[in-house]
Amino acid sequence: xxxATPLVPNNVQHFPRSPTYDHHGLALEDRQxxxxxxxxxxxxxxxxxxxxxLPKSSSIRTLLPAAAVPIILGLGIQAVLRCHHLTxxxxxxxxxxxxxxxxxxxxxxxxxxxxxxxxxxxxxxxIPACPVDPANPTWRQRFDWASACYRNPRxxxxxxxxSLLRRRRARMAQLSxxxxxxxxxxxxxxxWILVDLLLAYIRWEIWFGSASHAFASxxxxxxxxxxxxxGASAIWMSVDxxxxxxALFMVGFGGDDHREWxxxxxxxxxxxxxxxxxxxxxxxxxxxxxxxxxxxxxxxxLPRIFVPFIFSGMxxxxxxxxxxxxxxxTAAFLIVQPVGIxxxxxxxxxxxxxxxxxxxWITTMVWLIATAYHFIKLYASGxxxxxxxxxxxxxxxxxxxxxxxxxxxxxxxxFKS
Numbered sequence: 272x273x274x275a276t277p278l279v280p281n282n283v284q285h286f287p288r289s290p291t292y293d294h295h296g297l298a299l300e301d302r303q304x305x306x307x308x309x310x311x312x313x314x315x316x317x318x319x320x321x322x323x324x325l326p327k328s329s330s331i332r333t334l335l336p337a338a339a340v341p342i343i344l345g346l347g348i349q350a351v352l353r354c355h356h357l358t359x360x361x362x363x364x365x366x367x368x369x370x371x372x373x374x375x376x377x378x379x380x381x382x383x384x385x386x387x388x389x390x391x392x393x394x395x396x397x398i399p400a401c402p403v404d405p406a407n408p409t410w411r412q413r414f415d416w417a418s419a420c421y422r423n424p425r426x427x428x429x430x431x432x433x434s435l436l437r438r439r440r441a442r443m444a445q446l447s448x449x450x451x452x453x454x455x456x457x458x459x460x461x462x463w464i465l466v467d468l469l470l471a472y473i474r475w476e477i478w479f480g481s482a483s484h485a486f487a488s489x490x491x492x493x494x495x496x497x498x499x500x501x502g503a504s505a506i507w508m509s510v511d512x513x514x515x516x517x518a519l520f521m522v523g524f525g526g527d528d529h530r531e532w533x534x535x536x537x538x539x540x541x542x543x544x545x546x547x548x549x550x551x552x553x554x555x556x557x558x559x560x561x562x563x564x565x566x567x568x569x570x571x572x573l574p575r576i577f578v579p580f581i582f583s584g585m586x587x588x589x590x591x592x593x594x595x596x597x598x599x600x601t602a603a604f605l606i607v608q609p610v611g612i613x614x615x616x617x618x619x620x621x622x623x624x625x626x627x628x629x630x631x632w633i634t635t636m637v638w639l640i641a642t643a644y645h646f647i648k649l650y651a652s653g654x655x656x657x658x659x660x661x662x663x664x665x666x667x668x669x670x671x672x673x674x675x676x677x678x679x680x681x682x683x684x685x686f687k688s
Contacts, residue, residue, distance in 0.1 A: 307350040308370050311343050315377040316421060319392070320413040322381070324403060327389045336381040343381075347374030351589040360481070360594050360654030367593030371586040372424065372561050379564040380420060387568070396420055396429050426560045427531055431567075433559060435552065439533030448522065451529040455519045462512040467665055469505055471672045473656050481654035499640045502647035502656070509660055510555055511536055544632040545619070546611045549639065558586060576609045595653035604646040611638045 318339040325332040350370040380392075388395045393403040398419040403412045426432050427440070443451065473479040478487035478498060490498065514535045521527040534540060535555040543552045562579035569575050584602035591598030615638070619631055650656065659678040666672040 304350065304353040305366070307346050307354065308366065308373065311346040311350070311370075311377070312373060312421065314339055314346075315343060315373070315381065316414065316417045319380055319417040319420060320410070322385065323393045323413055323416060324391050324405065324408045326391055327385065332385060336385065340378060340382055343374055343377045347371060351592060354593055361658050363594040364590040364653075364655060367590035368586050370593075371589045372558055373421070375561040375564070375582060375586075376421065376424060379561065383564055396426075396431075398423070399428060424557060424560060427533075431560055431564075433556065435537075435556070436533055439537075440530050443530045443533055446529065448529050451532075452519065452523055455515050455522075459512065459515045459519065462508050462515065463661055464665065466505075466508050466512065466661055469501065469508065470661075470664070471666055472501065473505070474672075474674075479651045479656040481652055481657050484648075484652040495644055496640055499644045499647050502650060503643060505656060507536060507538065507555075510557075512660075544623075544628045544635060546608065546615050546635050546638055549635055550608065550612075558583070561586075576612060580605050580608050591649055591653060594655070595649070597649055597653065600645040600649050604642050607642055611642070 318335055322329075322332045322335055347370045351367055354366060354370075380396075384395065385392060391405070393408070393413075393416055394405065398416055401412070401415040401419040403416050423429070425436060427436060446454070476487070476498070477483035478490065479502070488494075518527075518529075518532040522529045522532060535557065537543065537552045538554075541552050543549055559579075562582040563575075566575045566578045569578075584605040587605060588598035588602040591601045615631070615634065619627065623631060662677065662679045664672065664674065664676055664678055667674045668676045
């Protein structure tokens, strides 16, 4: 999904930004290092396929990951430091975040989980669609199972699945397959319209363009307070839209069980009002397991709060660094979130009365908008909003907004040449 974002640079800004693949001054090795993440994935899957059916007493289960994990860490670090300007700013960001996410996932699957369980990993992480014969596993079974583990970052249907996801899957189970597909289709159309409306504003507000960002007005408190949630909404709409599109395709044509496609976000469907609720319930939990795997058994509260946000800061820093050779402000936004969580919880306490929840929600939004402004500003100056995420603009078709109805001519011309 990280690589599925359209590659089309936006060319309708007041100050047009040339596509990143037209920058001729880039060092050739910046493009050649793209293979590092696929190489890391291959090494992780091969290692996991070998050790998967082995008990903890096996020396191979101990020695092979001990040799592979340092290489995996090195590949992930080199991928972030050396790779740059693959095709578009969003793809650059996706590559950087994938490098960190998959590296953390490899450490979890190859080192941490094997150290906590005596049983074979194929018994601990059972994938219903990829069963492994415990007595005589074939290599095909091993590799299918290992690949499925890496395609399941949220750990659905495993002992590590969060209770929130189990509740969401239970709600999906109440729907028939046809009901699920209809809801997903309606949701996708609504997200498409919302993206189109948001783009109309972003294309007008030059603050969101990487080439024109420096020329934009610094803005008032109210204007910057508007820019921040709009920029964050673009992230929600794009990620949720891609997930919904994937769900429609995989359930409608790929044969997937719709119950295995719970919602990513709980912004509009579940109750949340504190800062902790926002990150645990409202925002997507796509990388949750990769952030919490080291502290799942920790007894102290502070590591369980701080370590996941430190990992999240690392992941987002890597994405921004690959995108624009910046990212410290992005990491800082996430690393300070535990401070807000602790202070807010200390003030409101555990038992929040119903009439206090709207007030607490307001303090949550003020905190998030205030701390996220520089985060969104780096996204804008780095080019995250310079792409065309939808192929057809209904607003342009209706004449309400100037511009071409078909927005993907740029990518077609690029690949034709």
